[in-house]
Amino acid sequence: MTETYAPSQTGLYVAVQAFYARQMQALDNGRFEEYAATFTEDGTFQHTPGTPEARTRAGIVAELLRFHERFRDDPVQRRHWFNQLVLDPQADGSVRSTAYCLVVRTKPGTPQPEIWPSCQVNDVLEIDGDRILMRSRVITYDHLDW
Amino acid sequence: MTETYAPSQTGLYVAVQAFYARQMQALDNGRFEEYAATFTEDGTFQHTPGTPEARTRAGIVAELLRFHERFRDDPVQRRHWFNQLVLDPQADGSVRSTAYCLVVRTKPGTPQPEIWPSCQVNDVLEIDGDRILMRSRVITYDHLDW
């Protein structure tokens, strides 16, 4: 149960942190094509419990454009924070990744952000040489997950 | 005073991050035995200032069960977030570890979590080959620490 630190694991753990940071800065800054490119060609993304998952990079971009329509008349700068990342390599060579997530929401002119919801990120990552790609991402919400 | 990055330090820093992530996901998901197993056999844990510390793995499990009784009729999903981890190797081979901590508290059906208190984690870690174990953990609270 205790964590060990083989050098190979060290490299992967850091690489996933760096991968997530660039991926989420892309999403939060509206670079949806760049976000979608972090998924495999046939990757899937369910950002909200109870909604259908988006499929393929083009499908993920389309879903992000649709979702962000709600912010057109009510602008908000969202920042997705991650914490407590756990990686579990799978027998098929993929890696299960779970992390805590909070969404920090700032409105123009208001210094105090709203911070909600508390989520869990549940990803399956494919490692291809020195590249990381997302096979799937499912977000669960702590207030719904009882 | 400036941080250097010898490869050995890199491995340890990442290993401690991964260790904490798995440890705190275990605690927050109610796997108290797994949490207690991250301590040495005679490890000590003081989670709240002014209360006696728990001792030994069995003692830590018992204390966690006692503490969580309060949530039986008032369920809350707690998530412990860590940040700004500093490691200081000691002359005896142990490692002092300090980090910021926030507790994110979500109630069923309420998307907005409460986030409090702001704490400091003060650990002493034992490194045994490629294993990490906690000799002690003391939590200090920012609102009491003046």
Place this chain on the structure above:
Amino acid sequence: MTETYAPSQTGLYVAVQAFYARQMQALDNGRFEEYAATFTEDGTFQHTPGTPEARTRAGIVAELLRFHERFRDDPVQRRHWFNQLVLDPQADGSVRSTAYCLVVRTKPGTPQPEIWPSCQVNDVLEIDGDRILMRSRVITYDHLDW
């Protein structure tokens, strides 16, 4: 666009995390000389949009002393949290570093901190052998950055 994980990048990514953690614990605990020593001799620091930047280590210490005067009669323990760190090596050997930042503010006796503002840290780092130094830091605020 996808992140790769060459071993050299792994070491740098971890080193910058450790560097920031020690740097920000120094700042939040009032060790301003130690914070200033993380900058190059002629480093610059703009902590608030629209204000002049501080220059040189002595200038940064002076500005921090001036800024913290406001907390003399209204004590608050501030903790700067960082997340989603992205590093971009530059042609001149420096490294651009961007990260999310939240300021957690605790008042004596009040367990619930205030958490604001949501910021971006925009640094230029110099890597000198195994040392990291800050050439510049500019903080942008999400609520002003539209």
